């Protein structure tokens with residue numbers, strides 16, 4: 001192929017897998033329109049989400065129900081501080097020690113699996129607190145299938161218990177109640193269940209569908225009953241996923257390892273992740289070099305619902321970022337470039353909005369001031385302006401100059417109404433009329449014209465122009481008639497010049 005042909009080929013690579021080719025400079029709105037989507041409802045999330053949907057996600061058709069296979073539930077533990085979330089996660093992890101290799105190191109990667117004797121699996125997210133749950137919800141991604149709500153039996157429903165219920169409700173995720181610290185003598189599980197009624201959490205014994213399990217996270221009591229309740233709920237939810245096709249997943253945690261570089265823990269939601277896959281997440285991408293399970297053991301593949309650690313990222317994506325597989329490294333780079341561009345656009349748009357708002361504010365302020373002045377008499381107006389423009393006031397000359405002239409006739413021209421008005425306002429503050437009269441014979445907008453020259457000639461005047469021009473023929477004409485044209489682009493320079501002109505006509509101080 002000739003150079004020309006290679007060039008053409010390179011240019012032709014489409015940016016979407018679907019029907020729409022994304023031009024490098026397209027805005028998100030233009031893109032949405034091109035795809036026939038309504039920006040308001042399409043993606044329904046952040047720009048990042050829209051960009052990802054636009055660039056890669058939407059083209060993948062929904063999975064065929066026939067190919068769906070069961071997957072483990074993903075569980076998040078929520079509850080009030082000190083009610084025992086961390087202890088429960090630790091105890092659950094400890095139940096797995098037997099299944100781990102002797103001497104194996106349990107490392108915290110943000111998620112782990114509990115293997116049930118029956119062969120079922122449960123994936124627990126152990127990112128501390130609600131942070132991850134909220135972050136993912138905010139991005140419109142929701143990896144959690146079930147929330148285990150931990151309430152301490154001696155403490156009852158507290159502020160964060162209520163918040164946790166709200167989080168779960170908003171996300172449409174069902175609850176299981178774990179009444180903790182039941183080993184304590186003051187524990188009162190029945191009170192907890194009754195208190196929860198007020199928050200629409202109705203346990204089975206009250207005719208509701210929320211399973212409640214009395215546990216002691218500290219002593220490891222009833223943990224398997226809790227796990228079985230989770231499996232039962234998962235079965236009812238019929239959690240299934242498509243383990244074929246392009247990979248889709250979510251970043252649970254992201255960290256930098258000295259030896260391995262950027263690492264993420266991810267939950268795969270669709271497809272099967274393998275070494276060599278090319279992924280994008282946020283504004284970074286990966287060619288998957290290694291996959292590790294929660295025990296740090298290298299694995300060949302990760303299917304939906306299973307936590308996996310991914311090595312091969314260029315940078316760390318953020319928790320909650322959507323992971324999408326693309327066909328090639330080149331494509332991944334294009335997606336990242338496009339998202340970066342889209343984000344900049346959005347930022348620029350926001351910056352511009354701020355500037356425009358400020359300008360509007362200033363304009364309103366100016367108009368208000370003008371309105372106030374409009375109702376004043378000439379003298380009052382002069383007094384106000386005197387105060388405002390004190391620094392621009394005309395001063396009397398310090399030295400004696402020629403005084404054969406005692407009137408200054410002026411022609412004032414400006415580029416816009418505002419500039420002419422500004423000059424006139426300042427001239428208003430002139431108060432040495434006794435010594436030298438100030439006579440504004442004409443003012444208006446536009447470049448210096450022949451008419452201005454004739455006026456200046458008739459009244460023996462001087463022409464002052466702000467941000468206007470005088471063409472060569474006008475300049476020549478003025479020269480011939482001995483008329484001064486003074487052009488300025490900076491208002492205070494024009495005023496200085498005016499002062500000089502006046503001062504040259506004022507009598508000396510005696």
Ligand code: GDP
Nearest residue numbers: 080081082083084085086087180181216217218
């Ligand atoms: P978190 O803030 O919800 O993560 O709560 P922690 O797991 O840090 O637990 C707070 C305190 O409660 C710790 O001192 C735990 O040892 C204690 N604790 C947790 N679970 C139990 C339990 O089942 N019984 C008793 N007696 N104490 C517990």
